[in-house]
Amino acid sequence: MSILIIYLERLKTNKCSICKRKDAVYHQKHSGLYLCKSDFIKNIERRVRRTINKHNLLKETDRIAIGVSGGKDSLTLLNILYKIEKKFKKSKLIAVMIDEGIKGYREEAIELAIKMTEKLGVPLEIFSFKELYGYTLDEMVKIAKEETDQGPAPCSYCGTLRRRSLNYAAKKVNANKLATAHNLDDESQTVLMNVLRSDINRIGRAGPYTRNLKDVFVPKIKPMREILEKEIVLYAYYNDIPFHSVECPYAPISFRSDIRNFLNKMEYQRAGIKYALLRSGDKIRKLHTDSQPIYECIKCNEPSTSKICKVCKMFDEIGITIKRLKY
Structure with a gap:
């Protein structure tokens, strides 16, 4: 600070x-x-509204689940969407939070999310990895290290399970939209990561609005995808939004962390490079014609782009079976 x-x-x-x-x-x-302070706040909120309108992300009667983590991004998104949606009496906001089970890290974030949602009068539902799958993230990582030399990176488990958990949470609260707080930094990192992995299909499936495929995924929206991370920090500061600022203990060893550091250096030297990457990703998405079939995983019955889903494949490698989600 x-x-x-x-x-x-x-x-x-x-x-x-x-x-x-x-x-x-x-x-x-x-x-x-x-x-200035007031025009900065207006600028951020106007750009979020512009993204919503440009991509037709929301309608007046939507029931919106907002994925909150207790961090600056999600609590800022909650604050901005609350301001926008309070004008539409038929819309409804519900905050959903995923507790991964990272000891010494998630507890404070949960407290901050509870305080913020209570302040705004927005209901909050918390879902945990332990409750949903039978293991905390810490337990999964420990087993992976014991069963293999290294196993998948912790972020591989977490990212995959968080996406599944958020979709499950949105369904459980009967939401027809799932809003996530991905910012410009996140989106530009994702584009570059997938280019380096030669995974153009994943870029093609991304974007500001992920549609409901075969009624199995709640449509996901990203209203803050054009807002820089540093702008979100300043917005939270000027709006007195307390947020969890401690970095996840697993984050420094991730591929994304390396990409983040590289892009921050490039953005400092050449302002606008993150926007350029975002636009490149959007152009790839428009040209993308691959339509992957959606299967039902033969092991857990969850939707997947292959006969056995990524979650089951990961846990097969370390010899554990996770619980099936109960809808």
């Missing part, structure tokens, strides 16, 4: 490009704008 204060002090010599009166608190390099 001290670095943020120093940054704000340095900007005080510049006036806001919009109101021309107040001191700027943020320099938006890709647009060249200097923004």
Whole structure:
């Protein structure tokens, strides 16, 4: 936070490009704008609304499940969607949270999510890996290390199971949309990661709106996909949104962490490169014609693009059987 204060002090010599009166608190390099506190907040909220309208992400009668983690991204998304949706009396927001079971990490985040949802009057439902699958993430990682030399990276387990869990949670609260807090940093990292993995199909299936395939996936939307991570930090700061800022203990060993560091360096040297990657991903998606069939996994009965789903394949490797989800 001290670095943020120093940054704000340095900007005080510049006036806001919009109101021309107040001191700027943020320099938006890709647009060249200097923004004061109030115009910065308006800018972020306007860009989120623009993304929603541009891609037709929401309707007035939607029942929206918001995936919250207690971090800056998800609580900022909750705050912005609350402001937007309170104007539409027929819409409904429900926060859903996944507790992976990471000791010493998730507890504070749960408390912050509870406080924020209570403040806004938004219901919160919490689902845990232990409850859903019979194991915490910590337990899965321990077993993987015992059964194999290394096993899949913890983020492989977590990411795959979190996606399944969020879809399950959205179904359980009868939502017809699932909003996730993916930001521009997340999206640009994903594009580059999949290019380096030569997985163009995955880029093709991504985007601001993931449709309901064969009535098995709740449509997923990403209203903040054009907002930089640093802008979200500043938005949370100026809106007094307390958030969990401790990094996941498993994050530093992930492939995404390496890509994040690389892109942050590139963005610093060449502002706008993250937007360029996002646009490239969108162009690939429009050209993408591959339509993979959806199967029912022969082991767990969950939807999958192969006869045996990725979850079951991962756990077969370490010799454990997870619980089937009960709908």
